[in-house]
Amino acid sequence: MAELAIETHGLVKTYGETRAVDGIDLAIERGGVHGFLGPNGAGKTTAIRMLATLIRADAGTGTVLGYDIARQADEVRSRVSLTGQFASVDEDLTGRENLRLIAKLYGFGGAGATKRANELLEAFGLAEAGDRVVKKYSGGMRRRIDIAASIVVTPELLFLDEPTTGLDPRSRNEVWDIVRAMVDFGTTVMLTTQYLDEADQLADRISVIDTGKIIAEGTATELKASVGSGTLHVRVMDRDQRDNARSLLTRELDVPVDVTADPQALTAAIDDRGRVTRALTALDESGIGIAQFSLGQPSLDEVFLALTGHAADEPTTQEEDAA
Amino acid sequence: MSTEEAVAPVERAPQAHAIASALSSTERPARPSALSTSVTFGWRALLKIKHVPEQLFDVTVFPVIMTLLFTYLFGGAIAGSVSEYIAYIAPGVLVQSVLFITMYTGTTLRTDIDKGVFDRFRSLPIWRPSPLVGMLLGDAVRFIVAAIVTSIVCLLIGWRPGGGFVGVVLGVALLLVFAFSLGWIWTFLSLILRTPGAIMGVASFVLMPLLFGSNIFVDPSTMPGWLQAWVDVNPVSDLVTAVRALMNGTELGSELGITLLWSAVLVSVFGSLTMWKYRNPR
Numbered sequence A: 001m002a003e004l005a006i007e008t009h010g011l012v013k014t015y016g017e018t019r020a021v022d023g024i025d026l027a028i029e030r031g032g033v034h035g036f037l038g039p040n041g042a043g044k045t046t047a048i049r050m051l052a053t054l055i056r057a058d059a060g061t062g063t064v065l066g067y068d069i070a071r072q073a074d075e076v077r078s079r080v081s082l083t084g085q086f087a088s089v090d091e092d093l094t095g096r097e098n099l100r101l102i103a104k105l106y107g108f109g110g111a112g113a114t115k116r117a118n119e120l121l122e123a124f125g126l127a128e129a130g131d132r133v134v135k136k137y138s139g140g141m142r143r144r145i146d147i148a149a150s151i152v153v154t155p156e157l158l159f160l161d162e163p164t165t166g167l168d169p170r171s172r173n174e175v176w177d178i179v180r181a182m183v184d185f186g187t188t189v190m191l192t193t194q195y196l197d198e199a200d201q202l203a204d205r206i207s208v209i210d211t212g213k214i215i216a217e218g219t220a221t222e223l224k225a226s227v228g229s230g231t232l233h234v235r236v237m238d239r240d241q242r243d244n245a246r247s248l249l250t251r252e253l254d255v256p257v258d259v260t261a262d263p264q265a266l267t268a269a270i271d272d273r274g275r276v277t278r279a280l281t282a283l284d285e286s287g288i289g290i291a292q293f294s295l296g297q298p299s300l301d302e303v304f305l306a307l308t309g310h311a312a313d314e315p316t317t318q319e320e321d322a323a
Numbered sequence B: 001m002s003t004e005e006a007v008a009p010v011e012r013a014p015q016a017h018a019i020a021s022a023l024s025s026t027e028r029p030a031r032p033s034a035l036s037t038s039v040t041f042g043w044r045a046l047l048k049i050k051h052v053p054e055q056l057f058d059v060t061v062f063p064v065i066m067t068l069l070f071t072y073l074f075g076g077a078i079a080g081s082v083s084e085y086i087a088y089i090a091p092g093v094l095v096q097s098v099l100f101i102t103m104y105t106g107t108t109l110r111t112d113i114d115k116g117v118f119d120r121f122r123s124l125p126i127w128r129p130s131p132l133v134g135m136l137l138g139d140a141v142r143f144i145v146a147a148i149v150t151s152i153v154c155l156l157i158g159w160r161p162g163g164g165f166v167g168v169v170l171g172v173a174l175l176l177v178f179a180f181s182l183g184w185i186w187t188f189l190s191l192i193l194r195t196p197g198a199i200m201g202v203a204s205f206v207l208m209p210l211l212f213g214s215n216i217f218v219d220p221s222t223m224p225g226w227l228q229a230w231v232d233v234n235p236v237s238d239l240v241t242a243v244r245a246l247m248n249g250t251e252l253g254s255e256l257g258i259t260l261l262w263s264a265v266l267v268s269v270f271g272s273l274t275m276w277k278y279r280n281p282r
Helices: A044-051 A073-077 A095-105 A110-123 A139-150 A169-185 A196-202 A220-225 A239-253 A274-285 A300-308 B016-023 B034-051 B053-079 B082-102 B104-115 B117-122 B130-156 B164-192 B196-212 B225-233 B235-248 B255-279
Strands: A006-015 A018-028 A033-037 A059-064 A080-083 A157-161 A188-193 A205-210 A213-218 A230-236 A265-270 A290-296
Touching: A006 A044, A018 A044, A018 A059, A018 A205, A018 A213, A033 A044, A033 A196, A044 A059, A044 A157, A044 A188, A080 A139, A095 A110, A095 A139, A095 B034, A110 A139, A110 B016, A139 A169, A169 A188, A169 A196, A169 B016, A188 A196, A196 A300, A205 A220, A205 A300, A213 A220, A213 A300, A220 A300, A230 A239, A230 A274, A239 A265, A239 A274, A274 A290, B034 B053, B034 B130, B053 B082, B053 B130, B082 B104, B082 B130, B082 B164, B082 B196, B082 B235, B104 B117, B104 B130, B104 B164, B104 B196, B117 B130, B130 B164, B130 B255, B164 B196, B164 B235, B164 B255, B196 B235, B225 B235, B235 B255
Parallel strands: A033 A188, A033 A205, A080 A157, A157 A188
Antiparallel strands: A006 A018, A006 A059, A205 A213, A230 A265, A230 A290
């Protein structure tokens, strides 16, 4: 199909004085994962809620899978699924009852609903937990039942709002595996996240959003390339030598060298890789021991810092309104 | 594939191939009717009662306390004896118990919305009011429980309704219609107020004059003029009069029609307001 998965022009949502979403233009192709990356309060959830037709835009237009989000909301709803930031299942009911409920609401009969619920519980590794109330599930199990509820009827587009926030590493990997399995199948996934490594791992293309505006868009590699050709990380043996090492590196590399929270570490965005070898040799010659060094592409953290002037994990003052 | 990892027996890892096969199920049943989805949501409310039976506390213990308290508190003073007063107050206490409980509809809805499950409901391609209608249908079951409990207590302390079983059932049916309609005020409140506590506060404020400024407990003829005027226009008075006539087997007046009219007005006004807020929340 030719039409885009998501297309918006100047989408705006204001809450009082706050422009939660401040004129967003998107053109997202079908297939794969599109990441929406930004700190808390950047407007990610608000944007997703408009696209999933939960709230109306104050200005601008948008189409999802070719249907207008304002005028053809029902068409949109029958093709997309939403897994919200907070568990969008009923925690007073069991996992099985939740899935049967959603199945019935999609028009399955009693037996059909039960069959579909069992199939999904099995696929998501929740068969044994199916008759326990969701309240008693672990964070990872909740996420899984939540995503399972979103695919009771296979959606063409799935919105995943911060699917791994608050999960332990193992559960997070499981959710990533689930997302990859869905993408392999052909479902388009729109994912919001405040974790840069998550966007790096999953998303084919990333929109970086900050204070309601999209400030950059591209593949992870493109975004990284926009910052510089790479980053040098150096850890000195002795923390007392860090200042010496810093001034030496600044001179040799001819770029600013930053200190990090780690009292032994230094980091610098570099343009010319050739200088790195010389700089490291210079460190060695002046007797500064190096515990560790690495030269790599910039992390998305650095990209975010470069794009916004503040780190990704420090929330902007703008309050995200979840309701 | 992650399935090869050693995992706890209860919690197994999800399986990519099984997820893919679950996704490939292209079954997409015909869109269910508005009635069907509403009933499904009513079923959800009943499942919640099954898992959290404490929810029935307010519809069982509360009516018993109210009935005993008011009957014995006012019985002697107003009608001379409890046995005379019971015929007057039993239908009134029934109405009071059920209407008082209706406000929990609002707090429950608010809690639901805060938990995020309503986001999923609102993102489904279904008749939009059905989660709310279903919730009120589920509540009707709670109201019926309250009505049965109250009736039994009244019967035990000497109530012998002249309208017989059929009269009592008809009275309860009328009460349920009104309670369902009143429920839309609470659903609206729960969409515009932020906390269950605030809803409770406003709902009590609305219910107080409706329930106590009525003919539930005493004949309004002894009241001062301004209060009589209020009692006369209070829809709960009409409801109580109609329920009383049905249950006690006395002649039914215009109050039945007035009550049904009020119910229709409540549904159309607060039902519309609720849906307007529900479609486009903050």
